[in-house]
Amino acid sequence: MTVSPFQRILFALYIAIFFIYLLGPLAVMGASAFNTPEYPQVWPFEGFTLDWFGKLFADQDMMYGLKMSLWIGLLVVCISVPIGLAGAIVMTQITPRARSLYYLVVVSPVLTPGIIIGISTVVFWRQFTGQTGTRFLYDGVILTVFGQASFISAYCMLIILARLQRFDRAQEEAALDLGASYPQVFFHILLPFLKPALFSAAVLAFLSSFENYNTTTFSILAEKTLTTVLAGRMRQGTTPAISALAVIIVAVTVLGAIVYEILKRRADAAAVQRQRAAQAAEEEELAGMPSPAPA
Amino acid sequence: MAAAVELEGVNVTFGDFVAVRQANLTIEPGEFFSFLGPSGCGKTTLLRTISGFIEPTHGNVRIGGQDMKGIGPNRRPTALIFQNLALFPMMSVAENIGYGLRVRGVPRHERDEKVKNLLIQVALTEHGHKRVAELSGGQKQRVAIARALAVEPKVLLLDEPLSALDLKLRQHMRTELRAIQKKVGITFIYITHDQGEALTMSDRIAVMNAGVIEQVGDGRAVYAEPRTPFVAAFVGENNQIRGRITQVADGFATLETPLGLLKGRNPVGLGAGEEALLFVRPEALRLGHDGQANGSGFEAETLDVAYEGSVTHVTLRVRTGQKITATLGAGSALPAPGEMLCLGFAPQDGLLLKRPERA
Amino acid sequence: MSGIGGLTLTIGLPLVAALVLVALSAYERRAGAATGPGFFQRNGLAIGLYLVVAVGFWAFFIILLPQLAMVDMSFRPKLPPAQMGGPKDLYTLENYRYFLFGSTTSTAEWNWIHIKAFFLTIGVSVVITAFNFVICYPLAFHMAQSATLARLRMLLLLLIIPYWVNEILRAFAFRVLLSSGGIINQLLMGSGITSEPFDFLAADIGLYMGLSYAYLLMMIFPLYNAIESLDKNQIEAARDLGAPWWHIHAFIVMPHSKPGIASGCTLVFMLTAGALAAPLVLGGPRTLWFTPIVYDRFYQAFNWPQGAAYALILLVTCIVFVLVVLKAFRLSLGEITR
Ligand SMILES: Nc1ncnc2c1ncn2[C@@H]1O[C@H](COP(=O)(O)OP(=O)(O)OP(=O)(O)O)[C@@H](O)[C@H]1O
Ligand SMILES: [Mg+2]
Numbered sequence: 001m002t003v004s005p006f007q008r009i010l011f012a013l014y015i016a017i018f019f020i021y022l023l024g025p026l027a028v029m030g031a032s033a034f035n036t037p038e039y040p041q042v043w044p045f046e047g048f049t050l051d052w053f054g055k056l057f058a059d060q061d062m063m064y065g066l067k068m069s070l071w072i073g074l075l076v077v078c079i080s081v082p083i084g085l086a087g088a089i090v091m092t093q094i095t096p097r098a099r100s101l102y103y104l105v106v107v108s109p110v111l112t113p114g115i116i117i118g119i120s121t122v123v124f125w126r127q128f129t130g131q132t133g134t135r136f137l138y139d140g141v142i143l144t145v146f147g148q149a150s151f152i153s154a155y156c157m158l159i160i161l162a163r164l165q166r167f168d169r170a171q172e173e174a175a176l177d178l179g180a181s182y183p184q185v186f187f188h189i190l191l192p193f194l195k196p197a198l199f200s201a202a203v204l205a206f207l208s209s210f211e212n213y214n215t216t217t218f219s220i221l222a223e224k225t226l227t228t229v230l231a232g233r234m235r236q237g238t239t240p241a242i243s244a245l246a247v248i249i250v251a252v253t254v255l256g257a258i259v260y261e262i263l264k265r266r267a268d269a270a271a272v273q274r275q276r277a278a279q280a281a282e283e284e285e286l287a288g289m290p291s292p293a294p295a
Numbered sequence: 296m297a298a299a300v301e302l303e304g305v306n307v308t309f310g311d312f313v314a315v316r317q318a319n320l321t322i323e324p325g326e327f328f329s330f331l332g333p334s335g336c337g338k339t340t341l342l343r344t345i346s347g348f349i350e351p352t353h354g355n356v357r358i359g360g361q362d363m364k365g366i367g368p369n370r371r372p373t374a375l376i377f378q379n380l381a382l383f384p385m386m387s388v389a390e391n392i393g394y395g396l397r398v399r400g401v402p403r404h405e406r407d408e409k410v411k412n413l414l415i416q417v418a419l420t421e422h423g424h425k426r427v428a429e430l431s432g433g434q435k436q437r438v439a440i441a442r443a444l445a446v447e448p449k450v451l452l453l454d455e456p457l458s459a460l461d462l463k464l465r466q467h468m469r470t471e472l473r474a475i476q477k478k479v480g481i482t483f484i485y486i487t488h489d490q491g492e493a494l495t496m497s498d499r500i501a502v503m504n505a506g507v508i509e510q511v512g513d514g515r516a517v518y519a520e521p522r523t524p525f526v527a528a529f530v531g532e533n534n535q536i537r538g539r540i541t542q543v544a545d546g547f548a549t550l551e552t553p554l555g556l557l558k559g560r561n562p563v564g565l566g567a568g569e570e571a572l573l574f575v576r577p578e579a580l581r582l583g584h585d586g587q588a589n590g591s592g593f594e595a596e597t598l599d600v601a602y603e604g605s606v607t608h609v610t611l612r613v614r615t616g617q618k619i620t621a622t623l624g625a626g627s628a629l630p631a632p633g634e635m636l637c638l639g640f641a642p643q644d645g646l647l648l649k650r651p652e653r654a
Numbered sequence: 655m656s657g658i659g660g661l662t663l664t665i666g667l668p669l670v671a672a673l674v675l676v677a678l679s680a681y682e683r684r685a686g687a688a689t690g691p692g693f694f695q696r697n698g699l700a701i702g703l704y705l706v707v708a709v710g711f712w713a714f715f716i717i718l719l720p721q722l723a724m725v726d727m728s729f730r731p732k733l734p735p736a737q738m739g740g741p742k743d744l745y746t747l748e749n750y751r752y753f754l755f756g757s758t759t760s761t762a763e764w765n766w767i768h769i770k771a772f773f774l775t776i777g778v779s780v781v782i783t784a785f786n787f788v789i790c791y792p793l794a795f796h797m798a799q800s801a802t803l804a805r806l807r808m809l810l811l812l813l814i815i816p817y818w819v820n821e822i823l824r825a826f827a828f829r830v831l832l833s834s835g836g837i838i839n840q841l842l843m844g845s846g847i848t849s850e851p852f853d854f855l856a857a858d859i860g861l862y863m864g865l866s867y868a869y870l871l872m873m874i875f876p877l878y879n880a881i882e883s884l885d886k887n888q889i890e891a892a893r894d895l896g897a898p899w900w901h902i903h904a905f906i907v908m909p910h911s912k913p914g915i916a917s918g919c920t921l922v923f924m925l926t927a928g929a930l931a932a933p934l935v936l937g938g939p940r941t942l943w944f945t946p947i948v949y950d951r952f953y954q955a956f957n958w959p960q961g962a963a964y965a966l967i968l969l970v971t972c973i974v975f976v977l978v979v980l981k982a983f984r985l986s987l988g989e990i991t992r
Contacts, residue, residue: 083712
């Protein structure tokens with residue numbers, strides 16, 4: 001299909017508008033973090049300052065919220081990755097009839113609005129801890145971890161499942177055949193195979209937890225996380241310190257993306273290297289061999 | 296000394312499907328034993344039953360005289376080489392080979408020593424540190440063998456290990472495998488659907504068909520003395536002609552066929568009146584221009600002559616429309632296509648076997 | 655789920671489910687549908703236990719029982735703690751009645767504010783979902799089918815940058831952008847289009863833009879993944895046969911990427927309808943949106959049963975939406991959650 005210059009320009013324009021829409025608001029907000037006025041604004045640019053970053057770090061509530069968010073994120077990783085792993089393994093082993101029901105149950109949190117997950121978590125644990133005399137469990141951090149774990153475990157499961165479906169059962173059997181016990185097979189063969197997926201799942205779990213607001217705002221009770229503190233600030237009015245926070249988050253994301261890209265390229269290069277070595281070995285092998293006798 | 300592997304009335308079923316039926320077999324220590332059969336006949340299933348991944352539905356498996364019931368694959372003195380090798384990609388070659396020792400808790404220095412010896416044995420001394428992905432097909436094959444030998448199994452089980460290799464390499468590996476077996480002296484149980492492999496490598500062969508072990512014997516026996524029509528047809532080329540026995544006399548019998556009366560050996564003791572199949576190898580057929588004096592003969596029209604140098608394959612058509620192949624040695628006079636010939640064979644080259652119910 | 659009954663259910667349900675599973679697998683084994691080693695034989699005792707406990711805890715204590723508790727609560731009256739489980743704690747439809755007709759003391763016939771907010775939320779969410787699909791599809795197609803590798807990496811990086819900025823900050827960005835002293839108003843006034851700053855927030859324009867913006871990426875990634883799996887040759891072949899471009903999209907690309915489209919649409923709809931941050935940050939004082947109302951039932955009115963009922967209404971709506979999408983696209987749940 002020939003693309004006319006007009007179409008080309010139109011498409012370029014569309015891409016430009018799309019990314020202006022996507023990145024423009026963030027850029028404007030980011031810029032406001034370096035402007036002096038009290039209220040976040042970009043124009044007129046009255047003077048460059050880094051004060052807002054200082055104010056951000058001096059903000060006790062915000063820092064406390066950040067600490068809790070990191071802490072909760074860590075706990076969610078510790079719970080969701082093992083649950084997601086178990087969920088994925090069970091998915092591959094469960095009888096076909098039970099599988100669809102099981103899938104429906106464990107994937108449903110992905111399609112459930114976050115606030116509903118938060119609400120149901122609070123409602124259930126309030127009753128459950130009340131009835132069983134385990135009131136100490138009725139705690140904002142614990143509830144938030146459980147609430148977030150419901151859908152984050154499902155994310156983890158889906159990631160791990162995708163890799164697990166490419167697992168060669170013969171690997172497991174080979175290890176067993178060589179005398180490995182079941183736990184040894186699990187730790188020596190299955191886990192190393194799943195390592196990349198487990199890592200992705202952990203990163204995704206942490207980030208999802210860190211940025212979550214809808215579930216957290218219900219389940220956090222008297223505690224605070226970064227997002228709930230932020231939401232509180234929004235009610236009170238805004239300062240460029242919030243923009244400064246966004247700048248930091250974007251910077252960390254970009255840094256992470258770049259590191260990931262570098263690692264990936266390195267791994268790709270190593271894989272290509274290996275394949276070349278294998279090819280060379282193959283050629284050498286065939287060269288040193290007499291031709292097969294005519295059949 | 297107890298037999299290496301004994302199968303006693305082994306049945307394996309998957310739901311209603313019978314994958315292995317009434318397998319009875321004794322495999323001696325130090326033997327190179329092959330299972331030969333077409334795809335889907337239950338070879339892998341039988342091998343997995345021996346290695347413990349499948350429990351037989353009925354019957355017993357004994358290894359070294361010991362009943363294996365309830366003993367998992369990780370506690371049997373067998374090692375399996377998988378069809379796709381199943382090497383561990385996240386481990387180095389040396390770690391792969393040492394894995395069986397590692398899970399047995401063999402101390403590191405002892406393990407390293409042993410791995411080093413095995414690397415020498417399979418000519419991979421330089422490659423211990425490499426990843427499996429860096430190796431050639433033949434090298435991977437040898438890693439798999441070394442990994443299995445490392446645990447010093449009583450029986451090594453190989454599931455079509457050469458099927459993924461280049462033809463050139465495959466022929467080379469046949470000799471190599473046989474040499475390794477001679478050197479380590481343990482029992483090898485080898486699965487293949489390639490009769491060339493089975494015949495060249497094995498001490499004995501079990502020919503399988505549809506879950507049933509049809510015949511067990513050395514290469515010569517299954518080729519020259521097949522006991523069932525399946526074995527006769529599957530191992531090597533064979534012509535078969537249907538008919539009914541008319542006369543039986545001291546190890547021979549006469550068969551009444553649409554092509555006339557034909558005489559052949561009667562090793563399974565067929566009686567007069569029984570439905571039978573006559574098998575004649577292509578190389579046993581003689582081509583002539585008139586009726587043969589001794590032996591049976593019938594008329595056929597030459598269809599195709601394929602000259603291959605040392606041998607020539609001639610395709611012919613008999614009166615009933617059935618096609619017959621004959622193989623002529625070098626120096627024989629070659630017929631021309633369309634020529635009418637008289638085919639003959641000596642009675643000891645004809646083999647009469649019972650015709651199966653629905654064949 | 656109050657009193658002994660609730661507790662029995664809490665403990666009993668997982669047990670019953672476990673028994674059913676064991677019975678089912680025994681049955682399938684007998685019937686020959688399942689073969690091979692059993693669950694504990696295959697995993698070993700320790701690992702098997704870990705699997706059962708982890709999945710059991712997740713499925714029951716984190717997913718099912720909380721949802722059940724919420725459903726249960728939505729049918730109960732609001733009572734002081736002392737009376738819970740007492741004689742007055744009977745099942746009632748009061749909370750749902752309230753959603754439709756409002757307080758019994760009010761004079762209005764219907765509870766218009768809540769009903770309007772509900773339908774507005776659903777309507778706007780559908781519109782935003784459609785809008786996001788329209789603006790994301792061309793880019794997703796470009797990335798999946800015609801962009802060079804370097805270009806693709808670049809675009810993906812640009813898309814990743816805003817991905818982990820949380821919803822509140824995204825909404826906040828729009829507030830900065832659209833506020834009366836914000837850059838948009840400066841531009842409008844500077845170019846003489848308006849003389850007064852336009853209050854985008856009061857007009858809810860800010861809210862709708864912010865909502866669309868917040869979940870843009872939830873649309874583009876599923877679309878991209880689905881279109882990427884389409885064989886380029888299919889499009890080439892269609893072009894060679896002279897199919898016009900719209901025909902190629904309507905009859906080749908879109909049918910192929912159905913799962914991705916459905917997945918993106920359900921996600922965006924669910925997230926938009928359930929959004930709490932954008933209305934909070936970008937909503938004016940008279941903004942109607944359903945989730946803040948739900949929130950207020952809990953933490954302003956302290957009427958948890960009513961809040962649970964409202965949440966359930968929202969949940970059922972989302973389930974219906976998912977079902978409609980699945981039906982319309984003839985897909986299974988497994989296909990859209992990949
Ligand atoms: N787990 C199983 N469940 C049901 N049927 C099975 C199972 N494993 C194997 N079968 C069936 O049993 C039969 C024998 O399979 P098997 O793998 O033993 O054949 P094979 O002789 O090794 O064939 P190939 O040469 O193709 O490897 C096949 O028809 C197969 O479909
Ligand atoms: Mg096989």
